[in-house]
Amino acid sequence: MESFITNDFMLTNEPARELYHESAEQMPIIDYHCHLDPKQIAENHTFRNLSEVWLGGDHYKWRAMRGNGVPEEFITGSRSDYEKFEKWAETVPYTMRNPLYHWTHLELKRIFGIDTLLKPETAREIYDECTALLQTEEFRATELMERCHVEVVCTTDDPADSLRYHQQIQTQGLKTKVYPAWRPDKVMALEHPEAFRTYIRQLGEAAGMEIRTYDELLEALHRRHDFFASMGCRLSDHGLDNFYADDYTEAEVRAIFRKVMEGKDADEEEIRKYKSAILFELAIMDWEKGWAQQYHISVIRNNNTRMFRALGVDTGFDAILEVNCAAAGHKFLDRLDRIGKLTKTILYSLHPKDNEVLATMAYTFNEAPVPGKIQLGAAWWFLDQEDGMRKQLNALSAMGLLSRFIGMLTDSRSFLSYPRHEYFRRILCNLIGEDIEAGKLPRSEMDFLKQMVADISYYNAKRYFAF
Numbered sequence: 001m002e003s004f005i006t007n008d009f010m011l012t013n014e015p016a017r018e019l020y021h022e023s024a025e026q027m028p029i030i031d032y033h034c035h036l037d038p039k040q041i042a043e044n045h046t047f048r049n050l051s052e053v054w055l056g057g058d059h060y061k062w063r064a065m066r067g068n069g070v071p072e073e074f075i076t077g078s079r080s081d082y083e084k085f086e087k088w089a090e091t092v093p094y095t096m097r098n099p100l101y102h103w104t105h106l107e108l109k110r111i112f113g114i115d116t117l118l119k120p121e122t123a124r125e126i127y128d129e130c131t132a133l134l135q136t137e138e139f140r141a142t143e144l145m146e147r148c149h150v151e152v153v154c155t156t157d158d159p160a161d162s163l164r165y166h167q168q169i170q171t172q173g174l175k176t177k178v179y180p181a182w183r184p185d186k187v188m189a190l191e192h193p194e195a196f197r198t199y200i201r202q203l204g205e206a207a208g209m210e211i212r213t214y215d216e217l218l219e220a221l222h223r224r225h226d227f228f229a230s231m232g233c234r235l236s237d238h239g240l241d242n243f244y245a246d247d248y249t250e251a252e253v254r255a256i257f258r259k260v261m262e263g264k265d266a267d268e269e270e271i272r273k274y275k276s277a278i279l280f281e282l283a284i285m286d287w288e289k290g291w292a293q294q295y296h297i298s299v300i301r302n303n304n305t306r307m308f309r310a311l312g313v314d315t316g317f318d319a320i321l322e323v324n325c326a327a328a329g330h331k332f333l334d335r336l337d338r339i340g341k342l343t344k345t346i347l348y349s350l351h352p353k354d355n356e357v358l359a360t361m362a363y364t365f366n367e368a369p370v371p372g373k374i375q376l377g378a379a380w381w382f383l384d385q386e387d388g389m390r391k392q393l394n395a396l397s398a399m400g401l402l403s404r405f406i407g408m409l410t411d412s413r414s415f416l417s418y419p420r421h422e423y424f425r426r427i428l429c430n431l432i433g434e435d436i437e438a439g440k441l442p443r444s445e446m447d448f449l450k451q452m453v454a455d456i457s458y459y460n461a462k463r464y465f466a467f
Helices: 014-022 040-041 048-055 059-067 081-095 100-114 120-134 141-147 163-169 193-207 212-229 251-262 268-289 305-311 326-338 350-362 386-399 419-437 443-464
Strands: 030-033 150-154 177-179 237-239 291-295 344-349 374-376
Touching: 014 419, 014 443, 030 100, 030 443, 040 141, 048 059, 048 081, 048 120, 059 081, 059 100, 081 120, 100 120, 100 344, 141 150, 177 212, 177 443, 193 212, 193 251, 193 443, 212 251, 212 268, 237 268, 237 305, 237 344, 268 326, 344 350, 350 374, 350 386, 374 386, 386 419, 419 443
Parallel strands: 030 150, 150 177, 237 291, 291 344, 344 374
Antiparallel strands: none
């Protein structure tokens, strides 16, 4: 049975087909923000079956299965791998018009060469065929990245991480370059004082020093930042509810840090002042190294208390948060710009209402010599589907320069998720093709448009991050 994933899938007009097949399709992948496990890369992990590589840690699928009435024991519980896969196969037909339906069949076709639609009647056949392939050398972790023409991967790593697996990776000469990315969220989390104090001790151990004061905290962060840079890190990433730019004095922040380290709780105003200070200092460190910094905002996490207590973080109970990001975001970026220490910056929001806000915020601070120095990031998380991508692309086009956009990322824990780049590229080409068909863009400039598509798919990111 032929898959609906045809050669011209999602390409509804002739210019789109020309743009995709003659430009975007050939481009390698730079995945500058993902959550792959460096240990699995370093050890070139062999996946025991399709469930492990496809369902393990994938909260997109878990949310869909819960929405389809699947009991938790078949999602994160004790049922066998195949029983969990059966429930996923039962759920897939119900994901029609959800991006999971497209992603599922793109991944089956592109990675395993399977055209068959996944549903209960085909579950055993697909599971057995993919599991058999996963036992071969050609389908181990690093080979899966090479199979998808992935040139660069940036994982997400805590400042206290030893980066031992990245050190191991660097000795292996992989075709896919793998770099750490600095994710200092835990050093911001003053609202959880007990966990914060534990983390500060861990950070101190990683930095080879004891952290008792705010100044010592900054010293430890500098040491770790230097170490990450020595391991090839080129960018930071911050998961925030909103930007923080409250006014504060150094004396206030030192006192707040000391108060919490002495076992007391900070109040809401103190927490905001501390976060404003540490976010500013982290941004200066990035500027000193010439890194790019990423800010992901408007997310509210772990909202189901009962399931959070049972399963912990990152298990599919997060949602879009509505915030007023304009005032704090501009103040934060301006505070850095005034002292000449605003580095390359990518702004993401989980709320689509913020597309135009962040696009105009970015272009308030753009300057030579870096094209697109500050920019609106890709449609992210709940928005990395056709409607979300179109809205992000249209906002960026209207408020800035689509031609300078650094393109898509996976933000995924799965080694099978790279066809999401193809998904994005097809949507991009179709959008531009629609404009050509409508007479909004000149057919005579097809050569320029092909280069523009290639730039967005690959070259802009390669230049922006200096990979």
